Amino acid sequence: xxxxxxxxxxxxxxxxxxxxxxxxxxxxxxxxxxxxxxxxxxxxxxxxxxxxxxxxxxxxxxxxxxxxxxxxxxxxxxxxxxxxxxxxxxxxxxxxxxxxxxxxxxxxxxxxxxxxxxxxxxxxxxxxxxxxxxxxxxxxxxxxxxxxxxxxxxxxxxxxxxxxxxxxxxxxxxxxxxxxxxxxxxxxxxxxxxxxxxxxxxxxxxxxxxxxxxxxxxxxxxxxxxxxxxxxxxxxxxxxxxxxxxxxxxxxxxxxxxxxxxxxxxxxxxxxxxxxxxxxxxxxxxxxxxxxxxxxxxxxxxxxxxxxxxxxxxxxxxxxxxxxxxxxxxxxxxxxxxxxxxxxxxxxxxxxxxxxxxxxxxxxxxxxxxxxxxxxxxxxxxxxxxxxxxxxxxxxxxxxxxxxxxxxxxxxxxxxxxxxxxxxxxxxxxxxxxxxxxxxxxxxxxxxxxxxxxxxxxxxxxxxxxxxxxxxxxxxxxxxxxxxxxxxxxxxxxxxxxxxxxxxxxxxxxxxxxxxxxxxxxxxxxxxxxxxxxxxxxxxxxxxxxxxxxxxxxxxxxxxxxxxxxxxxxxxxxxxxxxxxxxxxxxxxxxxxxxxxxxxxxxxxxxxxxxxxxxxxxxxxxxxxxxxxxxxxxxxxxxxxxxxxxxxxxxxxxxxxxxxxxxxxxxxxxxxxxxxxxxxxxxxx
Amino acid sequence: xxxxxxxxxxxxxxxxxxxxxxxxxxxxxxxxxxxxxxxxxxxxxxxxxxxxxxxxxxxxxxxxxxxxxxxxxxxxxxxxxxxxxxxxxxxxxxxxxxxxxxxxxxxxxxxxxxxxxxxxxxxxxxxxxxxxxxxxxxxxxxxxxxxxxxxxxxxxxxxxxxxxxxxxxxxxxxxxxxxxxxxxxxxxxxxxxxxxxxxxxxxxxxxxxxxxxxxxxxxxxxxxxxxxxxxxxxxxxxxxxxxxxxxxxxxxxxxxxxxxxxxxxxxxxxxxxxxxxxxxxxxxxxxxxxxxxxxxxxxxx
Numbered sequence: 001x002x003x004x005x006x007x008x009x010x011x012x013x014x015x016x017x018x019x020x021x022x023x024x025x026x027x028x029x030x031x032x033x034x035x036x037x038x039x040x041x042x043x044x045x046x047x048x049x050x051x052x053x054x055x056x057x058x059x060x061x062x063x064x065x066x067x068x069x070x071x072x073x074x075x076x077x078x079x080x081x082x083x084x085x086x087x088x089x090x091x092x093x094x095x096x097x098x099x100x101x102x103x104x105x106x107x108x109x110x111x112x113x114x115x116x117x118x119x120x121x122x123x124x125x126x127x128x129x130x131x132x133x134x135x136x137x138x139x140x141x142x143x144x145x146x147x148x149x150x151x152x153x154x155x156x157x158x159x160x161x162x163x164x165x166x167x168x169x170x171x172x173x174x175x176x177x178x179x180x181x182x183x184x185x186x187x188x189x190x191x192x193x194x195x196x197x198x199x200x201x202x203x204x205x206x207x208x209x210x211x212x213x214x215x216x217x218x219x220x221x222x223x224x225x226x227x228x229x230x231x232x233x234x235x236x237x238x239x240x241x242x243x244x245x246x247x248x249x250x251x252x253x254x255x256x257x258x259x260x261x262x263x264x265x266x267x268x269x270x271x272x273x274x275x276x277x278x279x280x281x282x283x284x285x286x287x288x289x290x291x292x293x294x295x296x297x298x299x300x301x302x303x304x305x306x307x308x309x310x311x312x313x314x315x316x317x318x319x320x321x322x323x324x325x326x327x328x329x330x331x332x333x334x335x336x337x338x339x340x341x342x343x344x345x346x347x348x349x350x351x352x353x354x355x356x357x358x359x360x361x362x363x364x365x366x367x368x369x370x371x372x373x374x375x376x377x378x379x380x381x382x383x384x385x386x387x388x389x390x391x392x393x394x395x396x397x398x399x400x401x402x403x404x405x406x407x408x409x410x411x412x413x414x415x416x417x418x419x420x421x422x423x424x425x426x427x428x429x430x431x432x433x434x435x436x437x438x439x440x441x442x443x444x445x446x447x448x449x450x451x452x453x454x455x456x457x458x459x460x461x462x463x464x465x466x467x468x469x470x471x472x473x474x475x476x477x478x479x480x481x482x483x484x485x486x487x488x489x490x491x492x493x494x495x496x497x498x499x500x501x502x503x504x505x506x507x508x509x510x511x512x513x514x515x516x517x518x519x520x521x522x523x524x525x526x527x528x529x530x531x532x533x534x535x536x537x538x539x540x541x542x543x544x545x546x547x548x549x550x551x552x553x554x555x556x557x558x559x560x561x562x563x564x565x566x567x568x569x570x571x572x573x574x575x576x577x578x579x580x581x582x583x584x585x586x587x588x589x590x591x592x593x594x595x596x597x598x599x600x601x602x603x604x605x606x607x608x609x610x611x612x613x614x615x616x617x618x619x620x621x622x623x624x625x626x627x628x629x630x631x632x633x634x635x636x637x638x639x640x641x642x643x644x645x646x647x648x649x650x651x652x653x654x655x656x657x658x659x660x661x662x663x664x665x666x667x668x669x670x671x672x673x674x675x676x677x678x679x680x681x682x683x684x685x
Numbered sequence: 686x687x688x689x690x691x692x693x694x695x696x697x698x699x700x701x702x703x704x705x706x707x708x709x710x711x712x713x714x715x716x717x718x719x720x721x722x723x724x725x726x727x728x729x730x731x732x733x734x735x736x737x738x739x740x741x742x743x744x745x746x747x748x749x750x751x752x753x754x755x756x757x758x759x760x761x762x763x764x765x766x767x768x769x770x771x772x773x774x775x776x777x778x779x780x781x782x783x784x785x786x787x788x789x790x791x792x793x794x795x796x797x798x799x800x801x802x803x804x805x806x807x808x809x810x811x812x813x814x815x816x817x818x819x820x821x822x823x824x825x826x827x828x829x830x831x832x833x834x835x836x837x838x839x840x841x842x843x844x845x846x847x848x849x850x851x852x853x854x855x856x857x858x859x860x861x862x863x864x865x866x867x868x869x870x871x872x873x874x875x876x877x878x879x880x881x882x883x884x885x886x887x888x889x890x891x892x893x894x895x896x897x898x899x900x901x902x903x904x905x906x907x908x909x910x911x912x913x914x915x916x917x918x919x920x921x922x923x924x925x926x927x928x929x930x931x932x933x934x935x936x937x938x939x940x941x942x943x944x945x946x947x948x949x950x951x952x953x954x955x956x957x958x959x960x961x962x963x964x965x966x967x968x969x970x971x972x973x974x975x976x977x978x979x980x981x982x983x984x985x986x
Contacts, residue, residue, distance in 0.1 A: 204707040423883050452885025465876035468982060469898035478894075479884050526880075533884065 005045045016087060017044035018188055018221050019068075026060070026067050033294040037076070039245040047187065048219040050212065052232040052253075054268075055242035056548040058290060058521075061225045064242075065191050069108055070098050076305055085189070104134040107182035111194035113174035117166040123177055124162030132182045149180040154210055170202035170639050179211065183218070190215070191223045195350055196231065200410035200575065202636045205619040208235050226616035229268060229622030233257055234368040238325075241265050244291050244301040249320065251326030253625045264302045269623055271553030273582035275605065276622050282560070283582070285553035289518050300331060301333045307345055308332060325496035357585065358401035362436060362569050363422065368395045369430035370417050374644070389643045391417040396433070396670070399537070404563065404570040406584030406601070408616070412514060412640055414593040415573045419539045422571060423457050424448070435537070453483060456535035460542035462522035464684035466514040472525050473510030474503075476500070479532045499528040504558055520551035527558065537569045544579060545623055548643035556583055577620045581605055586676075592643060592651040594614035595670070599677040609673060609684040611656050650682065658683050711979055718975020724968035730971050732779035739772035743934040752951040762953035765943050770953060774961050776934035781965060784929075785916040788850045792857025792915075793908040799858065800865030801896050804873050805888070815866070818859035825915075826856040827921055834927045849928055853915050861907045868900040875899075878951030902977050909973030920962075 026038040033638040038060040038500040041358040045051045055061045066072050068083055071091065083090045085105065093101065107130075110116040117126060127149060130683045131510040137145065143162070150158035166174055175195065181610055192211065196204035212235045215222045226232060232253065239256040241249040241264070249262040258265045261462050267286040288305040291297055297304060299314035306313065312331050319327040322337060325497075335341035370392040392414045399405045407415045420426045422433060422441070432441045440451050458467035466475055476496045479485070486492040497507030514522055523543065530538055540559065559582060562568060580587055581601055588598040589612065597610040608614045615636035622628055640654045641647055648656045653663035662682050670680045712719040731738050740760075747767035755762045761770035803814040821829065833852035840847045872878065873896065881891045897904075920937015922928030930936040939958040948955045 420879075425879055425882055449885045452883065455883070457880060457883045459876040459880065461876060467877045467895055467899070469901075478886075482886055482890065484882070515982060529880065529884075541883055621708075 001184060003665065010204075017046040018047045018049075018086060018270065019223075019362070020082075020084040021064065021068070022082045024064060024067065024083065025079045026063055026076055027079055028073070028076045028110075028673050030075065035293045036245055036296070038067070041081075041242070041245075041247050043240050043247065043250060045221045045223060049237050050215055050222045050224065050235055051243060052236035053066070053223065053225045054227065054229060054232055054239060056227055056290060056550060058293070059242040060245040060293075061242050062193055065108070065193055065223065065225050068191060069102055069106060071108075079611075092391075100134070103130045103187070105187055106189045106191060107177075107185070107187045108177050109190060109192040109195050111197050113171050113178055113198060113570055114166075116178060117174055119166050121165075121416050122162065123164050123166065123169070127162075127177065127180050127184060130181060134149050134185045144481045145184070146180075146183060149183055152183065153177070153180045155180070171199055172207065172639055175207050176202075176210070177197060180205070183214065183220075186218070187220060189221045189223065193225045194227070195224065197226070197228070200640070201577070201616060201619045203639065204231070205621075205636070211235070216646070228621070229257075229272065229549070229623040233623045233625045234621055234631075241268070244296055244330060245293055246301060248302065248330070249328040249383065250319070251322075251328075252324070255326040257623060259326075259337070261322060261326065261333050262302070262330045263308055263332075263336070263343050265328075267345050268549055270345060271550050272579040272623065273556070274622060274624075275578045275581065275617065275620055276624070276627055282557055283553040285557060286345060286550040286616075288553070289520070294538045300329070302330075308341060308343065314446065327417065357403045360401065360437070361398035361434075362401040362403075363399045363571070364434040364437075365418075365431070366396045366434075367431035368392055368418065368421060368428055368433065369425060370414075370421050371429045387644050390593045391598045391643065392421065395590070395593070395595050397588055397595065397598060399569055399571060400515070401569055402563070402567050403537070403571050403586065404584045406580035406587040407571065407573045407590060408575065408580050408587060409590035410575060410616075410640055412592075412643060414643075415588040415590050416541055418590075419457070419541050419571060419573050421538055422537075423455060424451070437556065453533045454536045456530035456533055456538050458523075458526050458530050458538060458540045458543045460547050462519050462526060462626065463514075463546075465526050466522055466529075468514055470513075471510065472500070472505075472512050472514065472517070475514075475525065476510070476528050476532050478586070479529070483533065485533070499531055502523075502562070503528045504554070509646060518551075519547055520554060523547060523551075523555055524558065527555075527562070531562070531566070535568070536655065537571065539571045539573070541573045542575070543572075545574060545576060552579070559583065577616060592640065592646050594651060594680065595678070597677075597679045598683070599674075603674075603677055609677065609679045610652075611658055611683075612652050615655075650680075652681075711975075715975035715979050717971055718979065720977065721968040721971035724964060725972060728782060728965060728968070731775045732782045735776045735779065737771075739769075739775040741766060741769035741772040743773040743776040745769070746930050752947060752954075754951070755953055761957040762951065764939070764951070764954050765947055770939070770957050773934040773939060774936065774957060777936045777939065777958070778961070778965075780919070780929055780933065780935040781916050781937075781962070783845050784850060784853065785912045785965070787845075787910055788853035788915045788919075789857060789911040791850060792854035793861045793904065793911055795854070796858040796861025796907075797865045797897070797904050798892075800862040800867075801869045801892050801900060803862065803866045804869035805892055805896060807873075814862070818862050821856065821859040822863075824856075826918060829856045830918060830922055831925065831927060834922060846884050846929070849919065849922065852922070853918050856918075857911045857915070859903070860905070861911070864903050864907055865900050867903045868903045869896055872896050872899045898980075901980055905977045909969040912969045913962070916965065917961055976984045 019505070022042050024038055024041045028035045028037055041064055043408060044052065053061045068090065069080060078091055085101070090098065090101065090315070124143070126306065127146040131137045131142040131145055146162060150161060155161055155176055164513055169177065193210065196207050199207060208231055211222060214220065224232065224236065228443060236253045239251065239253050240247050241256065241262065243264050249256065249265050256265060260269065270284040271286060273283060286305050288458065291301055291304065298316065300317050303309040303313040310331065317329050317331055319329045320333050321327045322333065330336065332341055336343060372389045372391055373386040376391055395418060407418060409415045417426065421428050428441055432439055434440065435451065435454065443451050474498050476499055477492050480492050480495060482645045486495045496510050500507050500509060505521060505524050515524065515527065544555050547555060556579065563570060571658060572580060572583055584601050586599065587601050587604045589596045589610065592613050597604060597613045605617065608617060636655055641654055649665045650663040650668050653659040656663065668680045668682045670678050672678050673684060704932035745768060747763065749767065750759065750763050751767045752765060753759050753763040759769050759771065761774065763769055777785040799814055802809045830852045833855055834849060837848035837851065878891065878895060881895050916937060919928050919935070920941050923930065923935055923938040929938055931938065936958045940955055
């Protein structure tokens with residue numbers, strides 16, 4: 001390790017790096033033992049550079065950032081290492097000195113813009129606070145600077161915004177405010193911990209673009225911590241890939257993406273579906289789970305999951321220099337780089353024959369409407385004045401038996417509500433839902449119970465979708481018992497075991513409680529629960545978006561395998577375009593409660609007709625720096641309008657680049673421009 | 686099926702922890718809970734078989750030793766009639782346990798069901814239940830209990846006044862209902878409840894199987910806290926002549942009767958019944974807390 005650090009500092013000797021993390025070790029003392037969250041991590045950040053730290057949850061990427069700010073939880077302790085900011089070791093500073101560094105020299109942007117702003121302080125106050133504290137500005141000076149900052153981060157109408165409160169701003173706006181606060185004291189370094197994970201694709205693109213530009217113009221170095229390889233490709237100069245408390249590969253973005261050396265880096269890139277590549281039959285996936293950091297493997301930490309492990313992989317390994325500041329922590333790195341070893345990951349069931357798609361629609365949704373009444377803004381305390389949110393407004397689609405319809409859109413577009421109405425968890429306000437040709441919109445009682453068996457659901461959050469008080473076995477056995485599918489207890493246990501095997505778990509896991517399982521395993525339990533009723537249609541509501549990248553691939557493959565094996569039909573709701581494209585046969589794009597475009601999967605990605613679909617595809621990051629650099633800057637401006645006051649005419653006209661007067665007046669009709677390609681746009685075609 | 690097995694995580698094959706004997710496990714995981722459980726067992730034994738424990742008949746009046754200080758003859762001293770306080774406490778534990786436990790169990794359970802139902806159904810049902818609870822809350826506990834006792838009269842079954850239990854339980858209902866409703870509201874929006882609805886389970890099943898276990902924490906806290914309240918409330922009612930009446934041995938009665946006149950001369954008359962009530966309350970609270978932690982699967986390793 002020491003040697004590597006040396007070689008690095010030599011390489012960067014021409015100018016002392018702005019930040020140097022040297023052999024950092026951080027551990028947490030928990031009731032269940034010592035968790036070594038960061039072990040021997042070293043990297044540097046130069047002035048004005050964008051450095052990414054990529055890794056899955058629990059790999060130590062956030063801990064290393066929090067250590068830099070000295071904001072570790074009380075149980076955390078730095079056992080070894082230095083963090084040098086311009087040669088000054090931050091770990092040796094007194095609390096007082098450290099406070100002067102925070103927000104002034106280094107500032108931090110957090111993931112959740114909803115909770116990282118204080119809800120009871122005005123935006124202006126929050127931007128001005130660091131100026132008043134660190135730069136000892138007067139109120140007037142601070143206000144002038146705050147307005148300047150608002151402009152810099154692209155908030156128009158700054159004067160009015162200053163007196164607003166966080167709840168009056170959208171998520172993207174809040175993240176801009178966070179960035180403005182981060183910029184306030186002209187820091188040398190900004191640490192952004194998953195800055196766009198909670199944002200929609202189009203907003204994510206805007207924010208990243210903004211951060212990159214700011215760092216270039218103002219010469220601020222940027223450390224982006226993320227699990228998303230795609231966003232890194234476009235914006236990072238250098239990338240550090242972390243796995244199980246170690247950096248396992250580091251290098252320039254081009255090296256990491258084009259010549260990845262470590263099998264884990266390779267695996268990460270292959271387990272994500274990509275927008276720019278034809279849809280393969282199956283994703284390659286990294287099997288298994290990251291190691292327990294209380295007792296990590298003695299040798300290469302990735303070895304237990306690596307398809308190319310050898311005897312020697314159980315020996316400890318340090319970063320091996322590959323030249324040009326590219327290094328990787330792998331015993332077989334030379335074989336990999338010379339091309340002697342081709343990295344292949346298993347892709348589960350490679351013969352995934354396409355499920356037979358029937359001719360008759362299984363589900364027909366026509367003119368579906370779901371309106372919610374909410375108390376009107378500005379209505380008095382005793383007033384009962386109501387406003388209507390048109391969460392779903394006139395949506396029609398069909399799904400044939402054995403088919404997967406992908407429903408994509410940004411948050412608040414109504415895609416989840418469509419799913420809930422189809423599941424009959426919410427009552428439709430208008431329109432009809434036909435299942436197997438029977439109108440089920442207002443089923444109740446006995447009919448409803450029969451319908452419930454045939455339509456099941458898989459939820460997004462594997463943590464809250466399982467009852468924490470029931471064992472996995474109880475959860476899966478319950479529907480079998482309630483519906484008398486398997487009335488006998490012994491047989492029921494067997495069936496539970498069978499279902500668990502079907503989703504890639506073990507029968508003995510039925511004894512476990514959900515909290516004893518990992519996120520991916522829980523999601524599999526959720527799938528097994530849905531399968532227990534032997535449904536025909538499964539509504540998948542963002543089933544992989546809460547999972548880590550390497551686990552996502554596993555679950556997607558599982559869903560595809562189950563579909564072809566059991567002849568299932570999916571309504572697949574997601575915001576990730578690449579995932580939707582991978583799994584769906586047809587794709588519907590929603591915006592503000594309406595379907596904008598619906599077409600065959602390949603068709604919609606190859607030749608999108610609606611400007612919104614084009615913008616969405618444009619904004620979705622692709623994990624390849626060459627492709628990313630060749631792409632035009634993101635065109636889509638602005639935010640999604642409030643569903644309380646949707647724009648007149650075409651709801652998209654406020655953000656559309658080709659909108660004309662007619663778009664403001666007339667709601668565009670859904671037109672079938674080609675066979676099976678529906679578009680709601682005045683100007684398409 | 687076999688084709689899917691490659692997707693099994695390799696490290697998932699760790700051994701299943703054996704689920705140990707629940708009693709032993711409880712003792713190991715919750716030592717304080719075990720101690721409190723032993724206190725409760727002792728109280729129950731004393732309440733069930735006082736004749737084996739108590740040295741004297743609790744009703745025996747002994748004018749030779751009126752207001753005697755604690756001694757080897759009378760461990761806890763005697764009261765104004767020369768009755769042995771230790772024996773009266775032993776006999777009184779039956780009243781305390783039956784009235785305290787039964788009325789708190791009754792009141793808390795009804796309150797919990799109403800609270801969960803209120804959260805689960807929402808809308809009009811929620812509104813009706815909550816407004817009714819508000820009405821009950823508007824009366825001071827003691828007044829409400831008085832009214833119920835006065836209205837229902839005495840109905841003694843196996844030596845226990847059932848109506849007294851009901852009277853003490855009713856004021857408990859709205860208090861538990863409010864707390865449980867708040868907890869149930871947050872459970873009600875969890876995806877696993879949606880999953881249960883989507884699976885077409887009956888309302889009763891969702892309420893009892895899926896929601897109730899997830900609000901046990903506040904329920905157990907309220908339940909054990911109200912056992913103590915109930916014992917004290919019973920004492921107040923006895924003092925007003927509506928609860929247990931002299932000469933029956935009851936802790937509350939021992940505290941509130943003529944003890945008030947003699948506490949300067951014979952402090953043991955109030956100290957020991959007071960200690961008995963505190964110990965019982967302490968034991969139930971501690972046991973409730975331990976039980977809550979023990980029943981929560983997330984606390985298990």
